[in-house]
Amino acid sequence: xxxxxxxxxxxxxxxxxxxxxxxxxxxxxxxxxxxxxxxxxxxxxxxxxxxxxxxxxxxxxxxxxxxxxxxxxxxxxxxxxxxxxxxxxx
Amino acid sequence: xxxxxxxxxxxxxxxxxxxxxxxxxxxxxxxxxxxxxxxxxxxxxxxxxxxxxxxxxxxxxxxxxxxxxxxxxxxxxxxxxxxxxxxxxxxxxxxxxxxxxxxxxxxxxxxxxxxxxxxxxxxxxxxxxxxxxxxxxxxxxxxxxxxxxxxxxxxxxxxxxxxxxxxxxxxxxxxxxxxxxxxxxxxxxxxxxxxxxxxxxxxxxxxxxxxxxxxxxxxxxxxxxxxxxxxxxxxxxxxxxxxxxxxxxxxxxxxxxxxxxxxxxxxxxxxxxxxxxxxxxxxxxxxxxxxxxxxxxxxxxxxxxxxxxxxxxxxxxxxxxxxxxxxxxxxxxxxxxxxxxxxxxxxxxxxxxxxxxxxxxxxxxxxxxxxxxxxxxxxxxxxxxxxxxxxxxxxxxxxxxxxxxxxxxxxxxxxxxxxxxxxxxxxxxxxxxxxxxxxxxxxxxxxxxxxxxxxxxxxxxxxxxxxxxxxxxxxxxxxxxxxxxxxxxxxxxxxxxxxxxxxxxxxxxxxxxxxxxxxxxxxxxxxxxxxxxxxxxxxxxxxxxxxxxxxxxxxxxxxxxxxxxxxx
Numbered sequence: 001x002x003x004x005x006x007x008x009x010x011x012x013x014x015x016x017x018x019x020x021x022x023x024x025x026x027x028x029x030x031x032x033x034x035x036x037x038x039x040x041x042x043x044x045x046x047x048x049x050x051x052x053x054x055x056x057x058x059x060x061x062x063x064x065x066x067x068x069x070x071x072x073x074x075x076x077x078x079x080x081x082x083x084x085x086x087x088x089x090x
Numbered sequence: 091x092x093x094x095x096x097x098x099x100x101x102x103x104x105x106x107x108x109x110x111x112x113x114x115x116x117x118x119x120x121x122x123x124x125x126x127x128x129x130x131x132x133x134x135x136x137x138x139x140x141x142x143x144x145x146x147x148x149x150x151x152x153x154x155x156x157x158x159x160x161x162x163x164x165x166x167x168x169x170x171x172x173x174x175x176x177x178x179x180x181x182x183x184x185x186x187x188x189x190x191x192x193x194x195x196x197x198x199x200x201x202x203x204x205x206x207x208x209x210x211x212x213x214x215x216x217x218x219x220x221x222x223x224x225x226x227x228x229x230x231x232x233x234x235x236x237x238x239x240x241x242x243x244x245x246x247x248x249x250x251x252x253x254x255x256x257x258x259x260x261x262x263x264x265x266x267x268x269x270x271x272x273x274x275x276x277x278x279x280x281x282x283x284x285x286x287x288x289x290x291x292x293x294x295x296x297x298x299x300x301x302x303x304x305x306x307x308x309x310x311x312x313x314x315x316x317x318x319x320x321x322x323x324x325x326x327x328x329x330x331x332x333x334x335x336x337x338x339x340x341x342x343x344x345x346x347x348x349x350x351x352x353x354x355x356x357x358x359x360x361x362x363x364x365x366x367x368x369x370x371x372x373x374x375x376x377x378x379x380x381x382x383x384x385x386x387x388x389x390x391x392x393x394x395x396x397x398x399x400x401x402x403x404x405x406x407x408x409x410x411x412x413x414x415x416x417x418x419x420x421x422x423x424x425x426x427x428x429x430x431x432x433x434x435x436x437x438x439x440x441x442x443x444x445x446x447x448x449x450x451x452x453x454x455x456x457x458x459x460x461x462x463x464x465x466x467x468x469x470x471x472x473x474x475x476x477x478x479x480x481x482x483x484x485x486x487x488x489x490x491x492x493x494x495x496x497x498x499x500x501x502x503x504x505x506x507x508x509x510x511x512x513x514x515x516x517x518x519x520x521x522x523x524x525x526x527x528x529x530x531x532x533x534x535x536x537x538x539x540x541x542x543x544x545x546x547x548x549x550x551x552x553x554x555x556x557x558x559x560x561x562x563x564x565x566x567x568x569x570x571x572x573x574x575x576x577x578x579x580x581x582x583x584x585x586x587x588x589x590x591x592x593x594x595x596x597x598x599x600x601x602x603x604x605x606x607x608x609x610x611x612x613x614x615x616x617x618x619x620x621x622x623x624x625x626x627x628x629x630x631x632x633x634x635x636x637x638x639x640x641x642x643x644x645x646x647x648x649x650x651x652x653x654x655x656x657x658x
Contacts, residue, residue: 014277019146020342021269021276023407024154025335030137032329 041066041073048084091367093438093468094360096172097353100180100430104423107184112419115189116412119577120196126411126644129203138406139203144413147404151421153342154399155191158458158492159389160429162240165436165461166549167386169450170379171369172437178383179433182391183426186584190560192418193567193581194397198405199414200570200647206401206563213569214632218562221628223506224621225559228614229395230503232552234322234527235534237492237499239546240458242314246301247459248485250478253294254287255489258340259321261286265336283340284347287486295482315535318496323528326501327520334497341494348487352431352465355472356438365437365446376453377550377602381594385553390429392588394559396422401563432461435484439464454546458488503527537610547611550599551618557592558622561585565629572636574643585629593622 044062046053053059066073071089074082082089116122130141142150167175198204201212207226210218245252265283268274301310308316325333389395404417436456440446440463449463450456466480475483504523511518518526534548564585571578596619603612 010277014275016143016146016149017276017280019142020149021335021339023140023142023146023150024338024403025330026137026140028330 091363092360093356093363093434097356103180104183104426108423111184112415116415119580122411122414124410124412128199128408128411130407140407141409142407144416147407148417151404151417152424153345155396156425156428157495158488160425161432161461161488162458163387164429164432166457167383168436171366172363173367174383175433178387178391179426179429183422186392187422188419190392191396191400191422194400194563195405195414195418197567197570198401199408203406206397209566213566214628218628221624227506229555230499232548234496234499234531236548236552237496238315238318238535241318241489241492242311244485244489245314246310248481249298249300250295250482251485252299254290254486257290258287262333262337266332270331284343291482291486295479319528319532322496322500323524325497338494341490355469356434359468359472361438361468363438364440364443373452381591384591385550385595388553388556390425392560394556397563435465436460439467500527554592554595557588561589562625569632569636575641589626
């Protein structure tokens with residue numbers, strides 16, 4: 001019985017250690033990821049925001065990928081309503 | 091007095107405190123409920139709000155709050171004899187620190203995981219929040235300068251620790267790469283990382299690095315302070331996964347190993363304490379024990395910084411409200427035990443009283459170097475590790491604690507600088523903000539003493555500010571309890587004591603700085619006195635309002651708006 005339990009306990013220790021490693025910085029990573037996603041959002045919406053974009057045809061295809069986060073994005077950027085006529089989310 | 095007896099009495103006191111007093115607090119005062127939904131569940135987002143096993147959470151909480159401060163403070167304060175320091179650490183842990191840490195955790199959990207900064211806005215008023223920012227800014231300002239000086243002092247007094255201290259950075263960098271790029275198994279990497287660190291300690295012990303009397307025209311201590319600030323600046327700008335995260339992790343493991351080594355050695359060697367119980371012949375220039383003892387030992391007896399950790403991260407991960415007793419109170423118990431270990435090392439590690447008095451020749455002398463020297467003698471007798479190697483182990487341990495705090499301190503203060511710049515309508519980049527932090531920190535370290543010794547003069551001032559922050563947190567807890575018409579004395583008595591002692595200590599230090607003509611610290615001290623009086627006034631007003639205001643129920647807590655997650 002103890003043989004069966006030992007790996008389980010080892011796994012629990014490993015899980016605890018992982019939590020110990022990851023948890024304090026989870027917020028920092030989430031924030032870094034969000035900053036990167038925001039930058040990506042600006043690239044995709046460049047044309048609509050008035051910045052000439054040589055690869056607009058390609059970024060247009062990415063629009064659906066960022067659409068879900070658009071509402072959160074413009075609110076985070078301090079705009080209550082969608083800044084774009086073409087995109088209305090609220 | 092045998093140090094083993096002292097250790098046993100001390101541990102028995104804090105454990106009894108945990109068994110009885112924390113239970114009283116949990117059931118009668120804070121009324122923790124096993125069924126109350128915690129923010130970790132109500133607002134679970136997989137980032138900040140994550141229900142966590144209470145032992146793992148305690149591990150985080152303890153390693154975040156414990157560091158070099160509970161070693162440095164007690165090691166300085168034993169100059170008044172071991173008994174006052176012992177009593178303040180044990181009684182402080184039971185009735186002050188444990189109550190404070192648990193209270194901050196509870197207050198935050200009942201307010202959807204909001205931080206003390208936000209809570210001071212809600213319970214003390216709009217000015218409360220600004221006051222909090224001022225106190226935190228002062229605290230960060232001093233911690234960087236003080237710890238840089240502590241580290242440089244150790245690097246000079248224990249040259250064998252130079253290689254492991256700087257090598258630990260390489261170990262952390264490699265651990266970071268192994269985890270994120272190699273995706274290696276964490277337990278294996280942890281073992282290898284710790285072994286590599288101890289390998290470096292062995293190497294360092296063979297190859298001491300002693301700097302010449304003048305490096306670039308600076309004394310060795312001043313040179314190390316300069317290098318440390320440059321390092322901290324670079325470290326705070328690197329992506330956290332590269333250095334800070336693995337470094338924190340290895341240091342966390344190291345904390346448990348170090349505590350284990352220290353207590354095992356004390357248990358086996360059980361050396362006699364040579365220092366007097368109460369030192370009646372303190373060196374000339376030593377300030378009066380009241381109030382300075384109570385600010386010299388802040389961490390280990392009560393520390394406002396714990397409230398920031400309790401309310402900033404731990405409260406958002408608490409699985410059940412009743413876990414708060416273990417995480418908050420027992421976290422303080424762990425730190426009290428570290429402080430107790432420091433007291434024993436600095437008083438029992440010498441052969442004769444004369445040896446001890448030679449080390450504690452003036453106030454601020456001894457300190458963490460005495461901890462390393464005394465501790466190494468104990469580790470040598472107890473575990474048979476050669477004295478020089480023992481000293482290297484303890485010095486490396488103390489430096490690594492101080493260094494992680496400094497890394498984080500510089501990083502946090504960068505954010506504060508950016509925020510202040512934002513307030514006046516300027517945008518400041520990472521690099522410029524870091525530069526400002528480094529210049530201010532070094533200015534403080536050098537400005538207060540040409541050889542970079544300013545940090546140790548700052549130490550009592552740092553403790554005063556830390557206590558002030560604790561006072562602010564306790565005022566918030568007291569206001570909440572008053573609004574709920576709960577027993578408030580367990581909070582009120584420590585609150586009054588801590589505030590009186592900090593104001594008293596700040597006033598005493600005005601005299602000290604004035605007589606030595608230290609205008610920089612005098613100015614800083616005056617700012618702290620203003621902040622302290624401000625805390626007293628605001629707390630008094632908020633409490634008198636709370637006493638007469640309407641009774642607040644648990645239902646009202648539920649309607650608190652969500653925590654502000656925009657702060658870093």
